[in-house]
Amino acid sequence: MEKLERISLTNVFYTLIGKKLEKLDKEQQEALAAQLxxxxxxxxxxxxxxxxxxxxxxxxxxxxxxxxxxxxxVEKERLIHDQQSIWSEQLYELSDRQAELKASLQEYQEAIQAGNPTSSALSTALSSLGKAKGWSTWDMVGGGMMTTAIKHSHIDESKRYIHQAQTRLRHFQEELRDVVNHDHIELEVGGILTFADYFFDGLIVDWTVHGKITDSLRQVERTKSSVDSVLRRLQMQRNKREEELQKLEVQRKQLIEEAD
Incomplete structure (x- = not known):
């Protein structure tokens, strides 16, 4: 088990080279997947x-x-009941709605700020997997040992980038939960929950196969598509609330100016 400590996919590759590319038995596959x-x-x-x-x-x-x-x-209640105050019930209703919208906008902005780097991290992972796929294609037509080594170097790099994307996804999901709790809106987030386990399992169980790299690439593409779709909805909802807030501010100023 000591040999399994802090392994990398590249290290696995060179271990396999030492074994003349013999297939891992089931126990070794499970151990490597568990370590990752x-x-x-x-x-x-x-x-x-x-x-x-x-x-x-x-x-x-x-x-x-x-x-x-x-x-x-307490101050709000006092002003509402103060007959001499311009702060009428109508004004407070406007102020309350403004406060609600500002809080909502804050949640949307935080979610968008978490979503943008998530999308970027997934793009980086896609780029790395794309390189691995390209070298894998060359490897399949007889690129040689060096080509195989480069391919697996990119796979190892993809592992790091996918971890970064997974961290971003977790933070994005936390911010999305705040938005949903605040506004009770429906957001389709099922497609962006997790994909690291799929990636690791697909890679270890016959990870030298070109198709596994392609499958992982498609999975990341689907995840990025889901993230980008949610981001577009967030931006639309944010813009809608910004417009409403501007209208309320105009109404509020008019009410104050017209008060006796």
């Missing part, structure tokens, strides 16, 4: 722990937010 998934899980855990630390630090300034909110509610 373990490394992915370790990297993901470290990143999540770092995110938790950063989030806890960012929450410190908001410890008194609930108390401040309660004070605002």
């Amino acid at each position: 998934k373990y490394e992915e899980a370790v990297d993901t855990l470290a990143e999540m722990e770092q995110e938790i630390t950063e989030l806890e630090a960012s929450l410190v300034p908001y410890k008194s937010a609930d108390q401040y909110y309660q004070q605002l509610l």
Whole structure:
């Protein structure tokens, strides 16, 4: 098992070369697949722990937010019942809707900011897999040992990029959940949940086959298509809310100016 520690796909390739490209038996396949998934899980855990630390630090300034909110509610009620105030019930309805829209816009903006680098990370993974596919095609027509080595170097590179994309996807999904919880809208996110397990399993179980690289490439393409589709919807909803917010601001100013 010591030989399995911190392996890479390129290392696996050279191990196979040493064995004259004999096929791995079932036990070895399972061990290699498990090791790759373990490394992915370790990297993901470290990143999540770092995110938790950063989030806890960012929450410190908001410890008194609930108390401040309660004070605002009291002030709001006082102004509503103040007959001498221009702050009528109608004005407060406008103000409440503005506050709601601003909070919603913040959620949409955060989701879009998480989605854009996710799409970019998937594009990078696609580029790397595309290179692996190209070298694999050349390898199939007799490119030789060097071609095979280059192909698997790109596969190993793809593993790193797919991990980065998976990290981005997780963050994007968290931000999408905030949007859905806030506005109760329907977003099709089923196609962007996970694909790392598929990638690793497909690669290890006869990973020298050209078709497995092609399958992985298509899976990443589908994932990117889903991400880009959700991003377009987010941008449309954000623009719609920005327009409504602008209209409400005009109404609010008119109401204040016309108040006796």
